[in-house]
Amino acid sequence: MVSTEHLLIDGKHVPGSSGSCFDSVNPADGTVLARVPTGNADDGSHAVAAASAAFESPEWRDLMPAARARLLWRLADLIEARASELALLETSDQGQPLSIAANVSIPFAAEVIRYYAGWCTKIEGSTAPVSVPGTFFYTRREPLGVCALITPWNFPLMIAAWKLAPALATGNTVVLKPAEETPLSTLFLGRLALEAGFPAGVVNVVTGGPEAGAALVAHPDVRKVSFTGSTEVGKSIQRAAADNLTRVSLELGGKAPSIIAPDADIDAAVTGNLQGALLNSGQVCKAYTRFYVARPVAEEFTEKLSQAAASIKLGPGSAPETELGPLVSARHIADVERLVATGVADGAELRTGGRRSDGPLADGYFFQPTVFSGVRDDMTIAREEIFGPVLSVLTYDDPDEVVARANDSDYGLAAAIWTNNLSYAHRTAAQLRAGTVYVNMLPLLDPAAIHGGFGASGFGRELGPAGIEEFTEDKGVWLGL
Numbered sequence: 001m002v003s004t005e006h007l008l009i010d011g012k013h014v015p016g017s018s019g020s021c022f023d024s025v026n027p028a029d030g031t032v033l034a035r036v037p038t039g040n041a042d043d044g045s046h047a048v049a050a051a052s053a054a055f056e057s058p059e060w061r062d063l064m065p066a067a068r069a070r071l072l073w074r075l076a077d078l079i080e081a082r083a084s085e086l087a088l089l090e091t092s093d094q095g096q097p098l099s100i101a102a103n104v105s106i107p108f109a110a111e112v113i114r115y116y117a118g119w120c121t122k123i124e125g126s127t128a129p130v131s132v133p134g135t136f137f138y139t140r141r142e143p144l145g146v147c148a149l150i151t152p153w154n155f156p157l158m159i160a161a162w163k164l165a166p167a168l169a170t171g172n173t174v175v176l177k178p179a180e181e182t183p184l185s186t187l188f189l190g191r192l193a194l195e196a197g198f199p200a201g202v203v204n205v206v207t208g209g210p211e212a213g214a215a216l217v218a219h220p221d222v223r224k225v226s227f228t229g230s231t232e233v234g235k236s237i238q239r240a241a242a243d244n245l246t247r248v249s250l251e252l253g254g255k256a257p258s259i260i261a262p263d264a265d266i267d268a269a270v271t272g273n274l275q276g277a278l279l280n281s282g283q284v285c286k287a288y289t290r291f292y293v294a295r296p297v298a299e300e301f302t303e304k305l306s307q308a309a310a311s312i313k314l315g316p317g318s319a320p321e322t323e324l325g326p327l328v329s330a331r332h333i334a335d336v337e338r339l340v341a342t343g344v345a346d347g348a349e350l351r352t353g354g355r356r357s358d359g360p361l362a363d364g365y366f367f368q369p370t371v372f373s374g375v376r377d378d379m380t381i382a383r384e385e386i387f388g389p390v391l392s393v394l395t396y397d398d399p400d401e402v403v404a405r406a407n408d409s410d411y412g413l414a415a416a417i418w419t420n421n422l423s424y425a426h427r428t429a430a431q432l433r434a435g436t437v438y439v440n441m442l443p444l445l446d447p448a449a450i451h452g453g454f455g456a457s458g459f460g461r462e463l464g465p466a467g468i469e470e471f472t473e474d475k476g477v478w479l480g481l
């Protein structure tokens with residue numbers, strides 16, 4: 001059954017002001033799941049007005065930190081209570097295997113909210129030993145006001161939660177703008193926030209495409225834009241935010257290198273890199289995509305990687321045996337196909353995959369896990385973010401040179417090293433230009449571990465204590481004694 005969705009503004013479920021809607025589609029079979037309002041600038045303004053009023057309301061402004069924490073705990077409890085429903089929704093809207101939705105996306109959303117619930121009562125200022133006689137100085141960390149939280153389609157609920165939780169823990173109010181491909185779990189989250197008891201207007205959700213997002217960014221009453229998405233849109237947001245000097249944090253694209261040293265455990269590296277590359281069909285900003293393999297072990301690594309990739313079971317996320325789901329949309333699979341074609345045209349060797357699935361999967365957006373070897377640093381597949389199940393193997397001879405090659409990218413979100421040499425691991429971790437470096441492991445996340453990028457991967461840090469800093473500003477207070 002196709003559901004009809006509404007915007008969430010000022011605690012009410014309302015249609016979009018234009019009356020126009022878009023379809024949210026199941027990428028596993030192309031069927032329409034829901035009709036969703038196409039929010040516009042008017043809807044954005046209404047949501048910002050509601051969030052501004054809620055920010056000033058005594059009901060929210062004067063709520064004690066411990067009470068804010070209890071609301072966040074209640075929200076996390078509600079997510080857990082509705083976890084199986086939310087997991088199914090995420091799988092049908094986004095495509096990810098149900099095991100990922102149920103074991104990663106939904107639990108992480110609940111955990112990150114609990115993590116920041118704990119922070120509510122620990123946001124401290126400080127005193128400074130000023131040398132002006134007869135005075136006392138201290139600082140306060142204060143909320144910013146209305147925050148626009150603009151999210152992408154790859155982990156819709158999880159990323160919405162990791163922005164929402166610190167924003168609310170610090171006393172801000174928000175307008176969430178989910179990606180047009182995957183709005184459903186964020187709308188669900190908005191309903192749960194109301195049920196948890198957040199006052200009307202504290203959490204608003206406006207659905208729609210670029211127009212809805214751009215209207216929020218340009219709004220003079222928005223004090224902060226927290227954006228996760230593509231580098232291109234991130235740049236346009238920074239430009240648009242300049243007019244009002246709105247704060248922005250940008251979590252953007254990635255092209256993570258993974259260095260496999262000659263002493264690495266090859267079987268562990270194959271398993272770890274395959275999972276690190278293919279989680280959520282490679283639609284992960286930190287996915288490992290460029291494999292720099294020491295020449296003596298390159299053929300063994302590539303052959304094992306290709307065989308393992310070829311044996312992966314593709315299918316709808318809802319099928320229990322599925323290991324790899326579809327890509328998110330018709331537009332995205334066309335982009336992945338175009339980039340793979342450049343790899344073939346540039347002379348890389350296609351070891352497995354390279355095309356969409358046909359047969360029973362032809363109605364969905366399924367792309368076969370693809371491994372290229374003989375990739376050169378200047379090929380498009382080694383430089384552009386593909387955001388799909390496409391792995392490029394490059395070889396290296398000189399361990400000093402490989403770091404420079406790994407760093408020769410506009411992006412700098414994540415990097416991986418596979419080695420049994422501890423001092424090499426630490427030395428290389430220090431040299432890699434990336435927001436997060438992983439040694440002998442998958443690109444995992446934790447609410448307590450900061451996340452963010454260098455260069456074209458953006459700036460600002462999310463998760464961990466950094467999330468609190470991103471949503472507060474410091475105020476100095478002087479007292480004449």
Ligand code: NAD
Nearest residue numbers: 151152153178179209210213214229230233251252253285
């Ligand atoms: P996108 O940039 O196309 O869209 C992201 C969001 O921005 C959507 O909600 C979209 O509607 C909105 N938007 C589009 N144009 C806008 C504008 N002009 N002003 C304001 N909002 C606008 O990205 P996507 O295709 O949804 O997501 C994939 C991208 O996200 C990839 O590049 C991926 O690497 C990146 N990503 C990064 C991280 C990270 O933490 N660094 C995490 C996940 C995804």
